Amino acid sequence: AQRVTQPEKLLSVFKGAPVELKCNYSYSGSPELFWYVQYSRQRLQLLLRHISRESIKGFTADLNKGETSFHLKKPFAQEEDSAMYYCALFDNYGQNFVFGPGTRLSVLP
Amino acid sequence: SAVISQKPSRDICQRGTSLTIQCQVDSQVTMMFWYRQQPGQSLTLIATANQGSEATYESGFVIDKFPISRPNLTFSTLTVSNMSPEDSSIYLCSAGIVNTGELFFGEGSRLTVL
Numbered sequence: 310a311q312r313v314t315q316p317e318k319l320l321s322v323f324k325g326a327p328v329e330l331k332c333n334y335s336y337s338g339s340p341e342l343f344w345y346v347q348y349s350r351q352r353l354q355l356l357l358r359h360i361s362r363e364s365i366k367g368f369t370a371d372l373n374k375g376e377t378s379f380h381l382k383k384p385f386a387q388e389e390d391s392a393m394y395y396c397a398l399f400d401n402y403g404q405n406f407v408f409g410p411g412t413r414l415s416v417l418p
Numbered sequence: 419s420a421v422i423s424q425k426p427s428r429d430i431c432q433r434g435t436s437l438t439i440q441c442q443v444d445s446q447v448t449m450m451f452w453y454r455q456q457p458g459q460s461l462t463l464i465a466t467a468n469q470g471s472e473a474t475y476e477s478g479f480v481i482d483k484f485p486i487s488r489p490n491l492t493f494s495t496l497t498v499s500n501m502s503p504e505d506s507s508i509y510l511c512s513a514g515i516v517n518t519g520e521l522f523f524g525e526g527s528r529l530t531v532l
């Protein structure tokens with residue numbers, strides 16, 4: 310079955326430190342993976358998608374099919390990065406999205 | 419991109435009553451979904467809203483409890499029927515275009531059932 314896991318419920322780092330939010334998936338097919346972010350009092354929004362291979366707000370994510378992972382990384386965390394981050398997979402068979410449980414990132418001053 | 423408007427943004431309801439949440443998208447989209455988000459928890463897909471036909475429900479959700487309509491490409495409603503305190507949650511409408519694979523979200527409707 311299609312599944313997305315994010316092992317860390319909460320991740321706290323100091324400003325300027327590197328951050329990595331882990332995401333693993335199980336999917337029988339070629340996955341389309343995304344990271345969504347929800348800042349305090351804002352709606353959920355797309356951060357980045359793996360097919361774009363882009364860096365958004367300093368964040369990058371590489372799809373590793375061997376490890377079935379799509380970890381989100383940023384070399385130097387900023388306080389404004391504090392938010393809830395969700396890893397998501399688009400299920401081509403069911404034509405819907407499967408979301409991970411989310412990781413709350415807290416960047417401390 | 420798509421802007422999604424949801425209403426009501428919040429409501430306090432009595433046990434046993436029903437409430438309908440409306441979702442309006444400002445552009446034509448192919449996919450519309452309804453999610454539930456418990457405080458501090460992830461998104462749980464309730465159903466896919468299908469235009470002009472019955473919604474596709476996920477395991478644990480049934481049409482009698484969560485009837486959904488989608489009369490056209492840009493509008494959908496979710497009704498939470500015969501509410502109990504366990505239904506207290508944030509209900510999110512989302513929409514997207516299948517080719518882009520990107521989902522846009524409404525601000526959510528926070529329901530509190532007393």
